[in-house]
Amino acid sequence: MAGYLPFDEPSLIGLYKKIWEASFSCPSWFSSGARNLIKRILDPNPVTRITIPEILQDEWFKKGYKPPKFEQDEDVNLDDIDAVFNDSTEHLVTERKEKPVSMNAFELISRSQSFSLDKLFEKQCGSVKPETSFASQCPPNEILSKIEEAAKPLGFNVHKRNYKMKLKGDKSGRKGQLSVATEVFEVAPSLHMVELRKTGGDTLEFHKVTTKPRVYTVGKMSGLDASKREALGSLRFFNLL
Amino acid sequence: GSSSLTLGERICAAFIPLVAVVDFFIFVVANCFYCQPRREKCRYGPSDFTRLANESRFTVNEVEALYQLFKKLSSSLIDDGLIHKEELQLALFQTPYGENLFLDRVFYLFDEKKNGVIEFEEFIHTLDIFHPSAPIEDKIDFAFRLYDLRQTGFIEREEVKQMVVAILMESEMILSDDIIESIIDQTFADADADKDGRIGKEEWKTFVLQHPSLLKTMTLPHLKDITTLFPSFVYYTEVEEL
Numbered sequence: 001m002a003g004y005l006p007f008d009e010p011s012l013i014g015l016y017k018k019i020w021e022a023s024f025s026c027p028s029w030f031s032s033g034a035r036n037l038i039k040r041i042l043d044p045n046p047v048t049r050i051t052i053p054e055i056l057q058d059e060w061f062k063k064g065y066k067p068p069k070f071e072q073d074e075d076v077n078l079d080d081i082d083a084v085f086n087d088s089t090e091h092l093v094t095e096r097k098e099k100p101v102s103m104n105a106f107e108l109i110s111r112s113q114s115f116s117l118d119k120l121f122e123k124q125c126g127s128v129k130p131e132t133s134f135a136s137q138c139p140p141n142e143i144l145s146k147i148e149e150a151a152k153p154l155g156f157n158v159h160k161r162n163y164k165m166k167l168k169g170d171k172s173g174r175k176g177q178l179s180v181a182t183e184v185f186e187v188a189p190s191l192h193m194v195e196l197r198k199t200g201g202d203t204l205e206f207h208k209v210t211t212k213p214r215v216y217t218v219g220k221m222s223g224l225d226a227s228k229r230e231a232l233g234s235l236r237f238f239n240l241l
Numbered sequence: 242g243s244s245s246l247t248l249g250e251r252i253c254a255a256f257i258p259l260v261a262v263v264d265f266f267i268f269v270v271a272n273c274f275y276c277q278p279r280r281e282k283c284r285y286g287p288s289d290f291t292r293l294a295n296e297s298r299f300t301v302n303e304v305e306a307l308y309q310l311f312k313k314l315s316s317s318l319i320d321d322g323l324i325h326k327e328e329l330q331l332a333l334f335q336t337p338y339g340e341n342l343f344l345d346r347v348f349y350l351f352d353e354k355k356n357g358v359i360e361f362e363e364f365i366h367t368l369d370i371f372h373p374s375a376p377i378e379d380k381i382d383f384a385f386r387l388y389d390l391r392q393t394g395f396i397e398r399e400e401v402k403q404m405v406v407a408i409l410m411e412s413e414m415i416l417s418d419d420i421i422e423s424i425i426d427q428t429f430a431d432a433d434a435d436k437d438g439r440i441g442k443e444e445w446k447t448f449v450l451q452h453p454s455l456l457k458t459m460t461l462p463h464l465k466d467i468t469t470l471f472p473s474f475v476y477y478t479e480v481e482e483l
Contacts, residue, residue: 102427104424104427104428104431104432104452105401105404105405105424105425105428106388106401106428106448106452106455107452107454108405108408108424109388109404109405109408110454110455110456110457110458111457112408112411113411114333114334114341114343114407114411115343115404115408115458116458117333117347117371117458117461119332119333119334120310120332120333120461121310121461121463121470134412135409135412137414187424188416188420188423188424190416190420191414191416191420191424
């Protein structure tokens, strides 16, 4: 906008001093709206500095702003999920009588990670898949409740119907709203398979939320407030099932 | 007077031609040893890529890209332009050791000539089946051969049990034999139409068409973007794509 840097100094120390003191000047052709916003962005105090949501609300910023549109994944078939959720509201009241859809031995085999050649390409493409599944010996209702319990503090809206669930992230992620479809299948009365599929948003984010988290060191956790710690802790639940 | 050469010089002079002959012999024989047939590292060029592209669903550029992958896999342990079982195991399971059901079957199916190694042609021929546009019959057939662990021409109960146990172990689950048997009972009730305790080719075909998600592992979506995953060297891509 200006054609030059706000903070420009030949020495690093001089540069940092300028940043710390917010010692910059806007060119004369800058409107007052622009000046104001920049002043709030280049605020050295992180507590008083403007946040991204606030930037999005700024009058000057909003002028002529077109929010980015993220494409939905083309090859995700949402028919089955939509069919379940678009039923008339009468069904909402009915008791969940049906059992989960059953899964046979070959379906189990074909979902296994170790029976897939996909890994040949892993290193080249970062091995992040938009779906994951795991087995659990808990009863299906318990599985869904646990997922719901874990998802809600992470900011997801949860819609449950029979043994399918739709999780919708309420804040915008890297590529728009992260949404996940979940389904529980019965392999045997005491063994169920849970499938999680990304239906919108960023695959990396999906991967972070649904796979085995790295070990959290005590140091990392202690810097967070209680609610955040709980949310992070619940990411592990996918192991506990 | 007499000749100016001493006796020693005269002897040397006599021997020089002989030495030359012996020298020549040694040189020739030594060269023969160098000419002994050594296993030459197989190399492929543009005409091979064109040929393999014509024999498969891949374009020439895709074959080149797969060659990059092949070179990576085939040089991981023994750099001889061939994929050995341990190298496939390393690629799929990050370790060249250990027993693995799937690995054995997959390697066996890749190795068309059954000579214990996967050559580039065999690599392309098998991956062709995993292409998203490959006909479903090829995938159904490959899956059948994959699961027919002991190659009896039928998928036996024991074989299904082995695979299920292997998968549950990978999830660190150990279930009682009863539960595993009941899983297989249910599956066979569905798949084994003539109730002979094993699944034949026709029964498999019918079963798969009722449960299409079974063939998910028979398609590798990455094959569609293979040229971006493995960009090949510029001079190979001079080959015209028809």
